[in-house]
Amino acid sequence: MNPIPFMKWRWVAISLSGLAIATAVASLSLQQLNWGLDFTGGTLIEVSYSDSADLGSIRSVLAEEGYEGAVVVSFGTDRDVLVRLPDGYSDEQGALMVDKLRSSTDMAIELRRIEFVGPQVGDELRDDGGIAMLTALGLVMLYVAFRFQIKFALGAVFALAHDVIVTLGFFSLTGLEFDLTVLAALLAVVGYSLNDTIVVADRIRENLRKIRRAQAIDVINISLTETLGRTLVTSLTTLLVLAALALFGGEMIFGFAVALLVGVTVGTYSSMYVASTTLLQLGVSKEDVMVPEREGADQEGMLP
């Protein structure tokens, strides 16, 4: 198979990534994220009416009862209603509010869920999430530097940071709610994208050793071409199951599925372009992946 000249278009890719990151950072700094209850603190109730609910009258009931800043939206169907109270109400208000809604209508109201998160918990979760993300990136860089080489580690970390920033940017731009499950999804994106990046890096290392008298750019092109089939198939199967999750998994898991759908798509691209371009710009060469003497004996057999 003739190698596809991936790296010829690397400047297009760099501009594209640059643009995406700039947009993401701009959006994140301008309108931040639509933080979910887990991070802002506050109270949320979800109730199910026996017939379609009148949001207007629910709003006026809540206004009469003095719930300032209550946000009332329908959730999934027109019978399911979600009410969110800002931080500052006590932990008892959720249950009280359900009682008040019950007494305001003839319809049967079924309680689906109540969530109350105190302000201190919200701040902690946000901090912990950030720390987890950085720890993950740091440890991964160490592992890759140990198993491969520092240039590969930098490539991997650039690719991961790229994916995380772009996915965050997507959530900021679309205003989709960013809750704990989305944070978990983001870490899963790191895991997935890493998986992809390592597979490509592994092939580049192998080819650098194997193909003599070839330029780094050609080796990278060959490696990317060789792994292209696998990259696309794995991404496709993963996207298939994620689509199933987004369509059938219900509202509580929707954000999670979307974060992964975006992350996996971006991750597939970044493992091909971001990591490899970084390697190329850092001037990766055969010397970087020379097999240490000790391992030479069993490595010899694998060379053609």
Added chain:
Amino acid sequence: MINHYPLWKNLLILIVVAGGFFYAAPNLYAPDPALQIAGASSSQKIDTPILGRAEQALTDAGISFFGEVIQEQGKSALLRLTDRDQQLRAQAVVARELGDGFIVALNLAPTTPDWLLQGGATPMKLGLDLSGGVHFKLEVDVAAATDRRLEQYEVGIKKRLREERVRGRINLDGQRAVMQFRAEADREAARKLVAELYPELFLDRVDEGETWFLYATVTEQTITELVDYAVTQNLTTIRNRVNELGVSEPLVQRQGRNRIVVELPGIQDTAEAKRILGKVANLEFRLVAEANAPISERQRFEYRSAGREGMTEWLERDVIISGESVSNAQAGFDQNSQPNVSISLDGEGGMLMSRATRANVKRRMGVLFIERKYRTRYEVAESGEEVAKRIPYDEKKLLTAPVIQSALGAQFQITGLDNPGEASELALMLRAGALAAPITFVEERTVGPSLGAENIRLGTKSVQVGLALVVVFMMFYYRVFGVAAVLALTGNLVLLVAVMSLLGATLTLPGIAGIVLTVGMAVDANVLIFARIREEIRGGAPPQTAIGQGFDRAVVTILDANITTLIVAIILYAIGTGPIKGFAVTLSVGIITSMLSSIIGTRALVNLFYGGRRVRALSIGGVGRAQAAAQGAEE
């Protein structure tokens, strides 16, 4: 022979897969809705007549049930119901029949057959987002606990300085006590006394003109011990209270430095649950009434301990101090190695105590333990329906009534206890009644039963659809090899469920999402292997060599790629709470089982199909034509 697994290896794989099916199997049996009956106190046994009353009540109400059984040597009984919708009504009916002495809890009884149970196979536990229930996070107020301890130091030091006639002033400033003296000699004396009295305080001397200062700071270690103590204390009390709620499998767990997580499956009345969890026991110290006191000034109380059942004591109506004033109670021994309990009061409490006891030496003082309890009353509502009402009342019982030997202050001891066991029991009750550290609710999540059931349904559906899509794609794209991959993937799912069940892991909604994700990612290892085999074929390798080389070369890549993902999953587990932990667990277990199933399982299947015989072409899709052409050229 090339590409052939020895018999023992195939057998081993077979055994592992069979084991997987065995331990995953309990999850296929849907649990029965059930009622669990237990006594409100541990002495109340459940026997056949009691169970018979419950059965009769259900029969009268027209609720069908089966499988009634007395468990744990009469500690509890279980009644299975045929209809889940009747569970709440059944609970009300049985609770009404048995009365306040019993706790009737909703339960989901597993229906795992005996032959599985005997092998140690049990189903996975469901998280609250799937089973429905309440999750609380409580926080122990560290600042309040520290303040109380500081007050205690202030009182103690003041008293000691006065006793030793050291002139100086003391007041509190943030996390330290500030002492001022007019002479350096006074400060030196004070420093020695304080160091002796409270060795855990950190002392610092500062001079400012004519005033000599001594700062006593509470060290971080003391605060840590204090918080630990307060949290453990609250854990014990909350565990006791949770039992009152009638939940079949409650979880009470410490989290981090000063948090307590409480999970109550099946509970929906959060207000009720919070009242019971948040309620604080209290104490009252009152003098024992004199025999000739008028009846209007005295009250009769029963003793609390089982050993003095039925005995009563007349106490005065006036309360000297209550639990709020008690800052600590510790069991120990006096100089004569007799068991005793040392009690510390705060400043105001000490003053009140000393004023009340000074004139009453040789009289006795009673300590009352006050608990909020509930009594159920049945009322007929306007609609004609009978509704159960829980009416709270305070139960006051006597802990002890020792003789006052001398005027008491902020610190005193209760002696004359029979044994160390009694002393530690008394200290525990005193601490439970004392407000060691207030607790607040910082997080609450309630999931109704219908949402839980819906989450299970949606989760299962996503797994099914996701799996179907992947199966179709793999078979279409990789032909015979695709079939091997799909079988390995199925085996992987079975193993994943089996391992989770064996670990006793909890399945949550994000956990199900993790399983779905695993289905998508697990084929990756197979894809890597198949891609390598295709490459080998394109490179002109004969089929058997292509298979062997393809597997061997892909293994290194698979290991590297999966270990890094595993690192991320472990971090996720370390920081995650509740449902997120569930996701991390399924992801980690899934990564490991998928590596095993594709490296070993797929290989075994491919070996069985192609190994050890002449193969002209591999059915792996994609390279079919290239392969045929290459062979055509050879021939």
